[in-house]
Structures are given as structure tokens and as C-alpha cells.
Amino acid sequence: MHPTTRLLLGASLTLALVMGVGRFLYTPLLPLMQREFGFGADIAGLIASANFAGYLAGSLLSSFTSHGKARLMAFRVGLFASVATTLLMGMSDELAGWLILRAISGAASAFAMISAAGMTAEALSRIDEEGRLAWVFGGVGSGIAVSGLIVHFGVDHLDASSLWLLVGAISAALMPIALALVGDRQLPRRDTIAKRIRRVARPLPFWPLFVNYTCEGLGYSVFATFIVALIKARPGIEALGDFVWIIVGLAGLPSCLIWMRLAERIGFSTALACAYVAQIVGVALPVLFEAPIAAVIAAILFGGTFLAITLLTLPLGRKGLGGRGFAVLTAGFGLGQMTGPLIAGWLVAGAADYSTPMLGSAGVLAFGLLALVYAIRTRQDAAPAS
Known part of the structure; x- marks a missing residue:
């Protein structure tokens, strides 16, 4: 296998x-966990927010391990901890344990993702092939689609704890491959690049x-946390819930390549503005229309945009604020995703159903699009660069 392919695969x-x-x-797994353990949407949102809070903390701490051996160690520890917490979720049945595990999982995923993407991006930049980073995302x-398929086929035979353990065991079996393939690499330059x-x-x-x-x-x-629960709460289309999440994953597979081109x-x-329009439509569709086709189109639009955005x-x-733009943007994103499920869960636990926070999140995205349009209109450099 070509060294570049090995690194991209890992x-x-x-x-x-x-x-x-x-x-x-x-x-x-959220609808199954709610049914088995009897917790409401407020607790569901709290658990999701714990994971996003861990991701925010891990993203900020990753700035201290941005090069060399420290980054490689952060990658290895993060990958191991992420897989371990997936397994341990199947061994806990208490809220306190879930919150701790999901927070650790969020931090671990940030360490592993940022480290792996950073090593890959630097190796590709040295050979002038930065565009191939889209393959990584x-x-x-693929992880969403495969794990969604496992849940779909296993939900009638296994409980939630067993499914956490099953997917965690499969992840543990694959982990050595990633550990072997990812690292700081000097990649060979291709003789001819179009x-x-x-x-x-x-x-x-x-x-x-x-x-x-x-x-x-x-x-x-909000969509990423509650879309399966929303579909499964609707009489007549409950069975579509698992497929919607699988479709999100499948749509995400080629999305970064398509949007980058x-x-x-x-x-x-x-392109970013167009992606926002598509995502807003995707988030609003299952609220405005209850037909199964609306849920399918929503999954395609959301899966096809959330990574690419x-x-x-x-x-x-990333060059803003004297080079600190990446960290500050990540912090803002992290605060947003930590807050979203928490507010949505409180709303659903009160008088609202899942449609209310979903439509509200579409409104938040629309406001974000307006901010983007304002940024584009006020940019000083209006000349196209090639």
C-alpha cells in the first residue's frame, strides 16, 4: 500500500x-436507552451535553500537544480512551457514570481527531496535496453508518448495554490498525500531479x-442528538428512525470531497453559504412535513453538510486573531453544541415535543447564515484568488 494511502486510511x-x-x-441508541432506563429528554440532553463539553475541553487542551512526540502520544491516548469509554458505557447503568464517561469520551475524541488530522494535514502539505485531507473526514x-447498521439489526435481540459492548468490541479490534498507520510521516511526492x-x-x-x-x-x-428519537416518536414511521441515521452517515462519506471541489x-x-442553506432545509423538513420521504431527504441534506461546513x-x-482563529472558532462551536442538546432536552421535558427545538435550531442556523452573509459583504479583499 502506498504510504500516503496508509496514512489517509489510518x-x-x-x-x-x-x-x-x-x-x-x-x-x-438514545431511544432504546430511554425505554430501558426510563429517563426523559432533559436527561438525554444532559448526557449529550456532557460529551460536547468534554470535546470542548479536549479541543482547547490539544493546543498544548500540537507537535512531535506529545501530539503522537495525545493521538494514542485519545484513541484508546475513546474506545475504552464506548465499552464502559455498556457496563454502567447510572447517570453519574454516563456523564463521566461521555465527558471523557468527548475529550478523548478531540485529542485523537485533532492529532490525527493535524499529522495528516502537515504530511500532505509538504507534498502539496492538502486537498486529499477531505478523504479523512x-x-x-462511515463510522456513523456502520454503527447505525449494527444498532438497527441488533436492537430486536440485544439491550442497549449489550450494543454498547458489541460496537465497543468491534472498535477495539480495529484500533490496532489505526495505531499502526497514523503517525508523523514524510510522504513521497508523486511524479505527476494534475x-x-x-x-x-x-x-x-x-x-x-x-x-x-x-x-x-x-x-x-440538536438534530444530531434527537433526530432518531423524533422519528421514532411518530406513529407509522417509527421503523424509519434507524435508517435515517444510517443515511446521515452514508451522505457524510463523500460530502467533504464534493464540497471541497x-x-x-x-x-x-x-460554497459555505450554499451548505448552510441545504442544512437549514434539512433540519426544518422533518418538522414541517411528516411524510417518510421528508425524513429521508432531511438525512441526506444534513449528512451531506455537517462535516463539510x-x-x-x-x-x-484560522488566520484570524493573530493566528488564534482556529482555537477561538473551535471554542465557539464547542459552546454552541454543548448548549443545544441541553436547551432542547429541557424544552421537550416541558410542554414541547421534539419538533419545537428542531425548528428552533433551524432558526439558529438561519441566523448564523445571516452572520456569514454579513461577513462576506464586509470583507475588504473582494478580488478572487486563484
């Missing part, structure tokens, strides 16, 4: 394990972009 597998499984397995979609004229990301005014990305964190997290043609800011946003803002 990093993609890492994101499948720590994000697709470690972070998002909770979504398809497709791993999140040259094409393409646009590059031009920075946007930072604070409107910060508002935009914080809204994305809040808006996307589009951004290189029409501009990163324009991150991939498109960071190049537009």
Missing part, C-alpha cells in the same frame, strides 16, 4: 472510531464568522 479509521462511533453512537460518515486552476480560501472578518460557527455548533447538535470552483465562502469554515477563519 486517519479516516481513527475518525470513524472516535467520532462516528465514540461521539455519535449515542444517537441511534469521510471516516466520520494541475488545475482553483480558488483558495480568503479570510473573512473574524467575529461575524465566529457568530456563524457558534450557531452551527448549537443548530447541528465545489469550493475550489465557486469560492469557499459561496467545518472543513470549509476553518480555512476562512
Whole structure:
């Protein structure tokens, strides 16, 4: 196997394990856990927020392990801890234990993801092939799809704890492959690389972009936490709930590649705005229309945009605030996604149903789109770069 392919495969597998499984397995298992353990939407939102809080903390701490042996150690410890906490979720039946495990899982996924993506991005940049990083983020979609399929076929035969253990065991079996393939590498340069004229990301005014990305964190997290629960709560289409989440994962697989190519043609800011429009429609569809086809289209639109929005946003803002833009944008996103499920859970535990916070999150995303449009309109450099 070519060294570049080995590194891309290892990093993609890492994101499948720590994000697709470690972070998002909770979504398809949530209705089953609620039924077995008898907790409401407020507790469900609290558990999700604990994971997102851990991710925020891990993202900020990762700035201290951004190079060399410290980063490699952060990757290995993060990957191991993510898989371990997935397994341990199947051995706990108390809220306190879940909150601790999900917080550790969030921090571990941040360490592993940022370290693996960082090592891969640096290795690719040295050979002028940064665009191939989009392959790595497709791993999140594959992890979502595969774990969703396991839950779908196992839900009639296993309880929630057993499914946590099963998926965790499969992750543990795959973990040595990722550990062996990911590391600081000097990749060989290809003899011939097709040259094409393409646009590059031009920075946007930072604070409107910060508002935009914080809204994305809040808006996307509500859909990502509660969409399966929403569909399974509707008479007549309950069986579609698991398939909706599988479709989200499948749509996420090629999304970063597609949006990156589009951004290189029409501009990163324009592509990002288009992605927001698609995501807003996707989040609102299952609320406005109860037909099964609406849920399927919503899953495609959401799965096809939520990873790509991150991939498109960071190049537009990473140079802001004297080079601290990446960390501050990540902090805003983390605060948003930590808050979203918490507020949504409180609403559903009160007088609202799942449709209310879902529609509210679409409104938050729309406000974020307005902030993005404002950033684009007020950008000083209006000349296209190629």
C-alpha cells in the first residue's frame, strides 16, 4: 500500500472510531436507552451535553500537544480512551457514570481527531496535496453508518448495554490498525500531479464568522442528538428512525470531497453559504412535513453538510486573531453544541415535543447564515484568488 494511502486510511479509521462511533453512537441508541432506563429528554440532553463539553475541553487542551512526540502520544491516548469509554458505557447503568464517561469520551475524541488530522494535514502539505485531507473526514460518515447498521439489526435481540459492548468490541479490534498507520510521516511526492486552476480560501472578518460557527455548533447538535428519537416518536414511521441515521452517515462519506471541489470552483465562502442553506432545509423538513420521504431527504441534506461546513469554515477563519482563529472558532462551536442538546432536552421535558427545538435550531442556523452573509459583504479583499 502506498504510504500516503496508509496514512489517509489510518486517519479516516481513527475518525470513524472516535467520532462516528465514540461521539455519535449515542444517537441511534438514545431511544432504546430511554425505554430501558426510563429517563426523559432533559436527561438525554444532559448526557449529550456532557460529551460536547468534554470535546470542548479536549479541543482547547490539544493546543498544548500540537507537535512531535506529545501530539503522537495525545493521538494514542485519545484513541484508546475513546474506545475504552464506548465499552464502559455498556457496563454502567447510572447517570453519574454516563456523564463521566461521555465527558471523557468527548475529550478523548478531540485529542485523537485533532492529532490525527493535524499529522495528516502537515504530511500532505509538504507534498502539496492538502486537498486529499477531505478523504479523512469521510471516516466520520462511515463510522456513523456502520454503527447505525449494527444498532438497527441488533436492537430486536440485544439491550442497549449489550450494543454498547458489541460496537465497543468491534472498535477495539480495529484500533490496532489505526495505531499502526497514523503517525508523523514524510510522504513521497508523486511524479505527476494534475494541475488545475482553483480558488483558495480568503479570510473573512473574524467575529461575524465566529457568530456563524457558534450557531452551527448549537443548530447541528440538536438534530444530531434527537433526530432518531423524533422519528421514532411518530406513529407509522417509527421503523424509519434507524435508517435515517444510517443515511446521515452514508451522505457524510463523500460530502467533504464534493464540497471541497465545489469550493475550489465557486469560492469557499459561496460554497459555505450554499451548505448552510441545504442544512437549514434539512433540519426544518422533518418538522414541517411528516411524510417518510421528508425524513429521508432531511438525512441526506444534513449528512451531506455537517462535516463539510467545518472543513470549509476553518480555512476562512484560522488566520484570524493573530493566528488564534482556529482555537477561538473551535471554542465557539464547542459552546454552541454543548448548549443545544441541553436547551432542547429541557424544552421537550416541558410542554414541547421534539419538533419545537428542531425548528428552533433551524432558526439558529438561519441566523448564523445571516452572520456569514454579513461577513462576506464586509470583507475588504473582494478580488478572487486563484
